[in-house]
Amino acid sequence: MQVRHPLDETQCASCPQGTVPDHTRSHCQDIPEVFLRATSGWAIGAMSLSATGILLTLFVCGVFLRHNDTPVVRASGRELSYVLLSGILLCYCVTFALVLRPTDIVCGVQRFGTGFCFTVVYAALLTKTNRIARIFNAGRRSAKRPSLISPHSQLLICTCLVAVQVSTHLTYTFIK
Structure with missing residues (x-):
């Protein structure tokens, strides 16, 4: 201009x-300087929905913890379900960072947090889906149990998927 x-x-x-x-x-x-203020109607609505989501997610975590050793919870993949619930909880928490006044730290939390929490959710879903697919595919071929379906290996796969996103984000941030 x-x-x-x-x-x-x-x-x-x-x-x-x-x-x-x-x-x-x-x-x-x-x-x-124009930014969303925490007192605006849009921010209050978003924070209200997020607070409701946080409470519901914590309620589901409580139900899972209470019935931790039941066949239904064990069959759903307890560990990855907790990872998935943690990612969902983070998604709701990032909403509160999005309505804060922008500073370097807040912008960093917004930028990293948005990608990270969705990566955790999608990594857990992908790992759970892949595990089920491999179990059914192995069942057609033989009675032998497929490899890498134990809870620890599932957590390792999920962690590796999240680590790819984190390393990509860090690489992009420091190169830029």
Whole structure:
């Protein structure tokens, strides 16, 4: 964006970064800071839904913990279910970071947290789906138990998937 040069009206001068011309195009003025305020209706609505989601997620975690050794919970893959619930909980918590006034730390939390929490959710879902598919595919071929279906190996696979995203994010952040 350009304004009239202060010394020569036939010339234009560029506004410095972070500024824009005023309505007469004679002076540069700072770009006004616009962000979602925690007192706005949109923010209150989002935070209310997130708080409800947090409470429901904690309730489901409590149910899982209470019935931890039942066949239904064990068959669902307890460990990955807890990872999945943790990722969902993080997704709800990131909403509160999104309505804070932007600072370097808040922007870093927003940027990393949004990608990280969804990566945790999708990694757990992918690992659970892959485990079930491998069990059914191995059942057709032989009675031998497929490899890497133990809870520890499932957590390791899930951790590796999340580590790929974290390392990619860190690499991109430090290269940029």
